[in-house]
Amino acid sequence: MRSKSDKKKSLVPRLRFPEFREAGAWEVKRLGDVCVIRTGKKDANEGHENGIYPFFTCAENHIYSNSHSFDCEAILVAGNANVGQTKHYRGKFEAYQRTYVLTDFSDINTQYLYSYLGGNLQNDMALQVQTSAMSYIKLPMLKNYKVPAPRNPTEQQKIAHCLSSLDEVIGLQAKKVQALKQHKKGLMQQLFPA
Incomplete structure (x- = not known):
């Protein structure tokens, strides 16, 4: 059976921003x-x-x-x-x-x-x-x-900012992929006879 301190340890993420490494366990x-x-x-x-x-x-x-x-x-x-x-x-x-x-x-x-x-x-x-x-x-x-x-609102905000920045990059990449698909479709129409 796990003690309360073991449960709290399990609420510490493996990856954490440096300034929050000693901030303690998260809460549920x-x-x-x-x-x-x-x-x-x-x-x-x-x-x-x-x-x-x-x-x-x-x-x-x-x-x-x-x-x-x-x-x-x-x-x-x-x-x-x-x-x-x-x-x-x-x-x-x-x-x-x-x-x-x-x-x-x-x-x-x-x-x-x-x-x-x-x-x-x-x-x-x-x-x-x-x-x-x-x-x-x-x-x-x-x-x-x-x-x-995280108990600290600043840590929550930093995590949110990091992940939303990645979402923006993913969105931009998705737009690039869509543009390349359209370009390929146009090329195929011109490269192959109708």
């Missing part, structure tokens, strides 16, 4: 304790192709709406279909009734939380998902989801 927080979690209220068929506000559903990409129910910074979590898929948004938006909207963050850096959820939530929820005709998660499952976090 319940998601429901660090933010407000609610669902959207709209049905997906209320979206409008030419709407002006993003409308987050459980699909990979958002649609649009002519109205908004939220005007804040939020992490959006797919509650069915792509269970646990996360998105981050700041501003006016609409949300589908099975999309969880996390807002009003306290005692945790929002970007840190988004990075952690984006890297872990889908896989972790896959182990707990409820199934019927479509997979889904329930609000208590999300509220009780455990998030390890």
Whole structure:
């Protein structure tokens, strides 16, 4: 049986920024304790192709709406279909009734939380998902989801900045790959006879 000190040691990451190497163990927080979690209220068929506000559903990409129910910074979590898929948004938006909207963050850096959820939530929820005709998660499952976090907000911010910088590089590389694919397609049309 492990002692309490052994459990705390397990909450120290292998890789840490130099200035935080002696900062001690991280703590575990319940998601429901660090933010407000609610669902959207709209049905997906209320979206409008030419709407002006993003409308987050459980699909990979958002649609649009002519109205908004939220005007804040939020992490959006797919509650069915792509269970646990996360998105981050700041501003006016609409949300589908099975999309969880996390807002009003306290005692945790929002970007840190988004990075952690984006890297872990889908896989972790896959182990707990409820199934019927479509997979889904329930609000208590999300509220009780455990998030390890550094106690120091500056360390949380530094981790978030590091990971979001990498996301930007990945996004730029994806655009380059897409441009090269288009270039190849154009070349193929010219190099091969019709």
